[in-house]
Amino acid sequence: MATGALAGKVTMEGSRATGVAYTHRGRSIQARARREVLLSAGAINSPQLLMLSGIGPAEELSAHGIGIHLDLPGVGANLQDHLDVCTLQRATQRITYDTLFDPWVAARYYLQRQGPGTSNIAEAGGFARSPLAPDDRPDLQFHFVPAQLDDHGRNRLAGSGYTVHVCGLRPRSRGRLRLASADPKAKAVLEAGYLSDPGQEDLAVLLEGLKLSRRILAQPAFAPFRGEELLPGAAVTSDEELVAYIRRKAETIYHPIGTCRMGDDEQAVVDPQLRVRGVENLRVVDASVMPKLIGGNTNAPTIMIAERASDLVLATD
Numbered sequence: 001m002a003t004g005a006l007a008g009k010v011t012m013e014g015s016r017a018t019g020v021a022y023t024h025r026g027r028s029i030q031a032r033a034r035r036e037v038l039l040s041a042g043a044i045n046s047p048q049l050l051m052l053s054g055i056g057p058a059e060e061l062s063a064h065g066i067g068i069h070l071d072l073p074g075v076g077a078n079l080q081d082h083l084d085v086c087t088l089q090r091a092t093q094r095i096t097y098d099t100l101f102d103p104w105v106a107a108r109y110y111l112q113r114q115g116p117g118t119s120n121i122a123e124a125g126g127f128a129r130s131p132l133a134p135d136d137r138p139d140l141q142f143h144f145v146p147a148q149l150d151d152h153g154r155n156r157l158a159g160s161g162y163t164v165h166v167c168g169l170r171p172r173s174r175g176r177l178r179l180a181s182a183d184p185k186a187k188a189v190l191e192a193g194y195l196s197d198p199g200q201e202d203l204a205v206l207l208e209g210l211k212l213s214r215r216i217l218a219q220p221a222f223a224p225f226r227g228e229e230l231l232p233g234a235a236v237t238s239d240e241e242l243v244a245y246i247r248r249k250a251e252t253i254y255h256p257i258g259t260c261r262m263g264d265d266e267q268a269v270v271d272p273q274l275r276v277r278g279v280e281n282l283r284v285v286d287a288s289v290m291p292k293l294i295g296g297n298t299n300a301p302t303i304m305i306a307e308r309a310s311d312l313v314l315a316t317d
């Protein structure tokens with residue numbers, strides 16, 4: 001498929017995937033696969049594309065007038081993500097990346113390839129075990145950003161500061177992905193289900209993480225730079241207040257997975273060879289196949305899934 005093309009659906013003949021129908025520069029095109037169809041649209045769009053192709057929960061497809069090729073109830077289910085909460089501290093010195101939007105920063109980057117513009121912003125990170133960790137693996141991950149980062153950077157704050165992010169690594173909560181309409185241009189409905197686990201364990205882990213973030217920021221190494229705590233704010237001290245802050249401010253750290261889960265049970269979408277169960281000639285190759293969120297960032301394991309897929313495809317030669 002050409003760059004910039006929008007896939008609308010996988011085309012089918014009986015139970016066999018034959019290609020992809022897509023639009024490019026306003027033209028509708030049908031590509032026929034010489035061998036297999038590999039779907040790699042990510043954890044949000046792969047289940048959406050399967051559903052648009054008539055592969056998914058029958059009831060949901062019918063509700064949108066989509067003809068059913070295969071009733072596969074697990075498509076779109078099992079959505080998992082790392083939920084993240086930030087502690088923002090004002091800095092007493094103007095040495096942070098809050099200057100990133102200054103024109104001189106952009107000019108210096110373009111002319112000299114130097115300065116704050118060269119940073120990936122998330123310059124340090126780490127893992128820790130909270131007292132709630134069920135085994136000897138870390139259950140918290142930290143990212144340190146030498147800038148004030150609120151609402152994914154959309155809320156630009158005056159002054160200088162720094163931010164510690166923390167997320168719970170093994171969430172028990174599950175969400176799901178639904179269709180908003182049968183139109184491929186319409187965004188899917190993402191019901192993230194954050195903090196929805198019945199035991200409220202995800203919330204308890206995040207509360208531990210928030211307290212640990214504060215302990216890190218209170219260390220002597222920060223003393224020369226430490227101003228007031230901006231968020232949650234020094235007045236927020238009780239567990240109840242911190243929980244309210246988490247519920248109000250926690251947000252994704254962009255690791256959705258699991259919506260085309262691999263397995264061999266009835267709810268599984270792909271088998272261990274990444275083949276869509278019940279469909280010939282169609283594999284899903286992206287983060288959506290992960291059954292469970294890993295305890296870290298998701299890009300490297302997704303690359304490993306792709307490497308494995310290439311072995312599997314070549315093995316069918």
Ligand SMILES: Cc1cc2nc3c(=O)[nH]c(=O)nc-3n(C[C@H](O)[C@H](O)[C@H](O)COP(=O)(O)OP(=O)(O)OC[C@H]3O[C@@H](n4cnc5c(N)ncnc54)[C@H](O)[C@@H]3O)c2cc1C
Nearest residue numbers: 005006007040041042043045254286287297298299300302
């Ligand atoms: C802002 C952000 C920051 C991140 N930072 C990190 C990080 O620091 N470290 C880390 O490990 N992970 C990070 N991640 C997560 C990581 O990027 C993902 O886990 C990884 O990219 C998942 O790969 P994927 O192939 O499943 O999906 P994607 O990388 O999302 O690829 C899916 C592709 O399919 C295309 N597509 C979707 N629908 C259609 C359609 N209908 N037609 C045609 N094309 C379509 C999309 O445009 C996209 O190019 C970050 C994610 C985000 C969003």
